[in-house]
Amino acid sequence: MEQRNINFIHTTVGILIVIGIVVLVNILAQRFFVRVDLTEDQVYSLSKASKEIMRNLDDKVLIKAYFSKDLPPPYNANERFIRDQLDEYRAYSNGNLQYEFINPDENEENKQEAQQLGISPVQINVLEKDRMESKVVYMGLVISYEDKREVMPFIQRLDGFEYDMTSAIQRITSDAKPKVAFLQGHDEPDMLSNEALRVEMEKSYNVQNLTLEGSDLIPDDVDALVIIAPQTPLSEWEQYAVDQYIMKGGKVAFLLDPIKADLQSGMATALPLEMDDWLATYGIKVNADLVFDASNQPVSVQQQQRGFIMRTQMPFPFIPVVRNFNDNHVMVKDIEAVVFPFLSTIDTTLAPEKGLNIEVLATTSELCGTQTGRFDINPMNRIPRQSYVDQYLPVGAVISGKFHSYFADKGAPTPEVDEDNPQPTTDLPVNEVIPESQSENRLVVFGDGEFTQNATGTVLLMNMIDWMTQGEGLISIRSKGVTDRPLKEVDDATKPLIKYANFFGMPLVVIILGILYWQVRRRRKREI
Template sequence: MNNWFNGFLKNRRETSIQLLLVGGIAITVNVLASELLLRFDLTENNRYTLSPASVEIAESLDDPVTVTAYFSQDLPPQLSQAQSEFRNFLEEFRAYSDGNMEYRFVNPGESDQAEREAQQAGIRPLSIQVRERDQVSQQRAYLGAVFQYGDKREVIPVIQPGTALEYSIASTIKQLTIEQKPKIGLLQGHGEPSRQEMNEVTNQLSQMYELVEVSGLDTTAVPPDIEVLMVVAPEQQLSQQELLHIDQYLMAGGRAVFAINRVRANPQRGMATPLNTGIERLLASYNVPVNADLVRDVNAANIQVQQQQGGFQIVNQVQYPYIPLVNNFGDHPVSEGLETAMFQFVSSVDVSQADSSQSLTPLVLSSEQTGVAQGQFNLNPMQEWNQQIFPQAHIPLGVAVEGTFHSAFVDVDTIEVELASSRQTSLVVFGDGDFVINGRGQQQQQRLPQDNINLMVNAVDWLADDTGLIELRTQGVTSRPLANLADSTKTVLKYLNTFLPIALVVGYGVYRYQRRKIRRRKWIESGV
């Protein structure tokens, strides 16, 4: 009896120790799990893993950032997925922020007070279609967020499914925490588009930069605190003094984007004429001239053309080679991740003149079936577009250049140049100035393809040496349509899907039957 009691106490003591060990391990694992974030991202571009730039932004937070996300409940699957992805990204930012980022989710539909709070915060309701019991009804939904950092506040009114959510979060945090925005100069005074006329690009840039209009270069130099000078679609001739000031800004190490039109197109008259503003003189001296031609491409956008047929005005959709749809991009941070951009009456960039002191990378190239019009420009959209006028391939439409450059005025006797050559600097040159313009004057403001905006903003980011968020801006969901198959192929695949599994099962059964038959014969022959 005494031995049994001692054994009982011993087993009980061992059980208690085991329970304490298991409990301690469980507590330790939970503490570590709250501090460590472990996820497996199997997407092609690691879409659900924070980039080093985002990690740096999260780790650099010194004061708390509070995120209030307003999401309606019982959303359709696509919208519900956006909410889940947004929550996951917030959790990852919180894990890297050392406690300096917190978030909460609010359902505006739970009460009138919550809905008023969302609307007062700047969150816009969406009207979505909901199918219930074979009936379609309209429902108001909220998908937005408010970021608070000290007394600063930024709002994402609508979180669109399939967009680059990591970029939205990272750029919003950076916008809140940046102390002084770098200055980006917009050249004005020569017919260039205003900020309002390219509002999508300027709105994107104004999140990270202070946009400053640069004019009056006849009497004053380009301000030295301008990080990047944007020269977009000038229409009038610049004076020699203005060109000199731009040249000397670059020679002093300044950086610039040149998006210029070398041909003035008039589609209504079906004509075009060369355009000279003086900028082409600068680019030629920097070994990246833009040619006075127009590139036509088989891969092009459709336009509406009115035709007279039997006394009626008929509007037809016609593919127009002078508006190329470009999906061939170079291997460079500016063009990384882009899918399709649209250009209008674009000219080619000559890449053959760059010297050994310069590194040139084509950013945008035409398709494999391309042609160039020079001298005589026939813009009639109803002309015959035969294959003979598309003999070329991969014509550069935009380039990035790094290195040193020689002043365009070093050989001009009447001008004393302070800086004859530049220090190490960078330029981006596009043969089209209209690809970032939403509209001029009384023309309707049109929405641009998203990659048109991304291309220009990426160029400014790269020149301003702010490349961290470039790769995130284009990290949305890539369109991957299913391949179109011939009817005969579809028929073969259909019968394979139907009969192949049955044939495999029957074949395996026959194989098993033959094996058992052979084994039985061996048993009989061995006398077992």
């Protein structure tokens, strides 16, 4: 009896201790915000940039999330995820961010409020009771700050939620957006004609196409200039305008295609861009070559087989898929793969000769080569394996330091007079050349401009513009969760081994374990 009482006391004390620990943990959890995120990219935790923006809020930010209840898969976890994220935003905002969730389906007033704020219902397909039915739901939110408002009308994907949220808060709490200009007039691609890209850029920047006519200079309020794949030379005056923009601290990205390639004809020729001497002043040289790489994107080609025209996918080494990005540079460290059609290499020896720093951003794979002079890009003409003699060739870089003007000793060229606009667009005297950059500056160069036209290159382009205009904060968020994990390439002899190992391996393991278990049981029975 006495032993039973002792056991009862021990059990009671143990239960009370457990209850006390649970209560203490809950009290500490209310006072201190702690969260453990075990994902590789920390996709469920706020980045340093988001936390910093939250800490710097100087007034109240109110978020109203309009979400329907009982959302079907795959949207049923969205509300929980967004609540968790908003909890983190609120925790780091020093009380300056508040949020509430509203169910528009509860009453007509909530529906009208959501729609007046720009959140419209969306129709989704739902599988209920073995039948496909349509359901109208709300999944959006509104961010308010002073008299400004940002709307996220339909939150469908969660992998870019932090970037969208943080950049939206930054936009409405900032006084002005940076201005980004895309140089035109030399058959460059019109980036603003890409509706999706234009809308995305306009969320964070004032974007414009810039054509230098007559005696135009680059306006002083342009924060970054992007030169993408000009097909004809820049005039001497245009070179001067870009030169002086750099000397005044302007950031420029040179995304150049020295080789014009036509996949249909299988031919490629060097473009007479006449930029080499000018760009060499800034430590830039894009080689007149074409990279072929074992890591590439296949193309669809027509082949005649048994009297029929068939379209088949073939490896095409002249469209490299670059996966080697500089892990130490914020612009590219989280990017996993970008397709670069008809890529050229970068000469990295010129910048040090000019007293400038160069940091390589991207390189080819360990199995590649280049063509120069005469180019053969016909997909049907296979490149022999023994021609892949190069590895890790640089194709993108950042050059930084104090730059010297190409026109320091030459003097300013005579402007191309435009009768409608005879004066420069800035107050810089035409005959006064700034001989060197007034402070440390930085330029970006890639041996390709066509990558900006495909989906894989959009993140790189946006990161580039962020880095040139807004610092490095948002870049780390944009690439969060963007992954590309291809299987490792193996030779043809290994593929059947892997196939049959997967097919027969697990059943064989189960059989072996069963035999071992049976043998153990037999031995135990004998011992008994």
